[in-house]
Amino acid sequence: MRFGEFAELARIAESDPEYCTRRPSWNSDIRWISADTMAGFATFQSAFDRIDVARHTREFLDLESQVRLYAGFLHTRSQCSEPNFHVDWSLTNNEAFTLLTPVCGLGDGQSLLYKKLTGEVAEYTYRPGEAIVFGDHFIHSTPPGSSDPPFTLLVFNFGTDKMNHWDKIRKTTGTQCRLIRRPDGQFSRSERPQGNKVDNSAVIPEMSESIGHSEYLCVEREIYRRAVELLEADVNDELVALDPARGNCFGLNAVAKDVWRKLETPKSFNDLRAELLAEYDVSEEQCAEELKALLSDLAEKGLIAAELQDGSITD
Numbered sequence: 348m349r350f351g352e353f354a355e356l357a358r359i360a361e362s363d364p365e366y367c368t369r370r371p372s373w374n375s376d377i378r379w380i381s382a383d384t385m386a387g388f389a390t391f392q393s394a395f396d397r398i399d400v401a402r403h404t405r406e407f408l409d410l411e412s413q414v415r416l417y418a419g420f421l422h423t424r425s426q427c428s429e430p431n432f433h434v435d436w437s438l439t440n441n442e443a444f445t446l447l448t449p450v451c452g453l454g455d456g457q458s459l460l461y462k463k464l465t466g467e468v469a470e471y472t473y474r475p476g477e478a479i480v481f482g483d484h485f486i487h488s489t490p491p492g493s494s495d496p497p498f499t500l501l502v503f504n505f506g507t508d509k510m511n512h513w514d515k516i517r518k519t520t521g522t523q524c525r526l527i528r529r530p531d532g533q534f535s536r537s538e539r540p541q542g543n544k545v546d547n548s549a550v551i552p553e554m555s556e557s558i559g560h561s562e563y564l565c566v567e568r569e570i571y572r573r574a575v576e577l578l579e580a581d582v583n584d585e586l587v588a589l590d591p592a593r594g595n596c597f598g599l600n601a602v603a604k605d606v607w608r609k610l611e612t613p614k615s616f617n618d619l620r621a622e623l624l625a626e627y628d629v630s631e632e633q634c635a636e637e638l639k640a641l642l643s644d645l646a647e648k649g650l651i652a653a654e655l656q657d658g659s660i661t662d
């Protein structure tokens with residue numbers, strides 16, 4: 348199965364602290380399941396890369412260098428009693444898109460309702476190995492019906508890597524997930540939205556109110572820990588490491604090696620930064636920037652994971 352890892356995840360995610368489950372206050376039992384750690388995010392990034400979303404979409408985007416995945420999550424449901432028409436994106440100049448593709452539970456057919464420009468309701472039927480992608484002002488809804496076993500979609504929010512579009516894009520991405528990635532590649536967290544403000548309403552874009560997103564929390568609020576055990580060998584200033592579980596080999600430069608060693612015990616971003624500032628002749632700002640990039644890189648490689656200091660999202 349093409350997305351076998353996600354079919355399993357949809358089944359077990361609610362009991363796995365590495366994942367975040369949100370439920371919109373719609374007429375349905377829809378659950379959105381997303382990664383709550385950078386290592387988990389990498390699972391969605393891997394699928395995004397595997398089906399090469401970037402190659403199919405880059406010509407439609409204003410890019411610095413690459414198509415950015417902001418969030419990946421599963422949408423799973425077994426019943427819906429009434430449609431809930433809404434738009435995902437509004438006024439982003441089509442610099443951000445949603446991709447939906449079925450993972451499991453397709454059965455005899457599952458579909459998406461949408462409105463044509465005439466206002467007439469039409470229906471798109473999901474097919475295995477096919478995805479639907481849409482951007483600004485696409486009015487759509489889950490259709491009423493039931494599904495046993497539950498129907499599960501893999502969803503990507505993705506688009507430009509330019510930060511000047513972020514203000515518009517952030518109004519949508521982060522509603523279904525907590526951990527998100529900004530256009531510049533930095534990870535942030537969104538607070539849980541109010542249940543009744545989960546999505547944009549399907550009104551004329553200029554008239555639509557932005558939804559009640561709260562401020563994003565920065566990675567400084569997180570505790571970083573090692574996610575794997577490595578076999579290590581010092582080679583001059585560098586570290587050559589093997590992940591025996593996955594058979595991957597890594598070369599860590601002097602600073603990365605230093606940070607890896609410091610993470611023998613979990614540490615907050617601020618603690619790591621303070622220790623590095625004491626050892627390296629570098630400005631506070633540069634240190635923070637480079638540490639963020641390094642942690643992001645280590646997380647992408649699956650070497651470290653992050654969690655909130657108190658395990659929850661507050662102020």
Ligand SMILES: [Fe+2]
Pocket residue numbers: 433434435487
């Ligand atoms: Fe939607």
